[in-house]
Amino acid sequence: GAVVSQHPSWVICKSGTSVKIECRSLDFQATTMFWYRQFPKQSLMLMATSNEGSKATYEQGVEKDKFLINHASLTLSTLTVTSAHPEDSSFYICSVKRANYGYTFGSGTRLTVV
Amino acid sequence: GIQVEQSPPDLILQEGANSTLRCNFSDSVNNLQWFHQNPWGQLINLFYIPSGTKQNGRLSATTVATERYSLLYISSSQTTDSGVYFCAVRPNQAGTALIFGKGTTLSVSS
Numbered sequence: 001g002a003v004v005s006q007h008p009s010w011v012i013c014k015s016g017t018s019v020k021i022e023c024r025s026l027d028f029q030a031t032t033m034f035w036y037r038q039f040p041k042q043s044l045m046l047m048a049t050s051n052e053g054s055k056a057t058y059e060q061g062v063e064k065d066k067f068l069i070n071h072a073s074l075t076l077s078t079l080t081v082t083s084a085h086p087e088d089s090s091f092y093i094c095s096v097k098r099a100n101y102g103y104t105f106g107s108g109t110r111l112t113v114v
Numbered sequence: 115g116i117q118v119e120q121s122p123p124d125l126i127l128q129e130g131a132n133s134t135l136r137c138n139f140s141d142s143v144n145n146l147q148w149f150h151q152n153p154w155g156q157l158i159n160l161f162y163i164p165s166g167t168k169q170n171g172r173l174s175a176t177t178v179a180t181e182r183y184s185l186l187y188i189s190s191s192q193t194t195d196s197g198v199y200f201c202a203v204r205p206n207q208a209g210t211a212l213i214f215g216k217g218t219t220l221s222v223s224s
Binding site (some may be wrong): 032034036038042043044045046049091093095097101102103104105107108110 | 204211
């Protein structure tokens, strides 16, 4: 499958600041990437689909102005959590799909907002 | 949207025991994967199995797409098998992303 690198692995930020998370497809050009969020002891919930060169598609209930997604190249998608608050503390994880291999996930980013 | 139900939600085993995890889904799918999430959150892909049967060491999986279920078998369980097992599907009709079940939390004790 594809190799996906996610950075940072963990981040602590102050309430009201913004945090950027990067997702890189290292060996595969991904026109589409996916962003998920996972709260403690819960499943992964799809937040948005990131499309290279166009606007992201957000799932119902996800604020697009708060979770800014940029997919400027075939190997990089970024998720920026703007004006973060403690309720945004969560595990964020990205994914790419490669034909015949299924979906591969990054190692995730644990965000803590204090 | 599609419903993905996993059972059991929790499973406690003694080392060496066998187990079967089940995933039911409510609509037709063109992709199904089983993942193991380790304590650090990393999702490890176990099987890409939209249909049929596959085996990898002590693990095997079977998907019967026409009956909308998949099974994950773990034989001779080890403490390192502990963690959360997720089933995830891609529906035929909607979107391109994987939709996850709620997972089965497995605890294997020595």
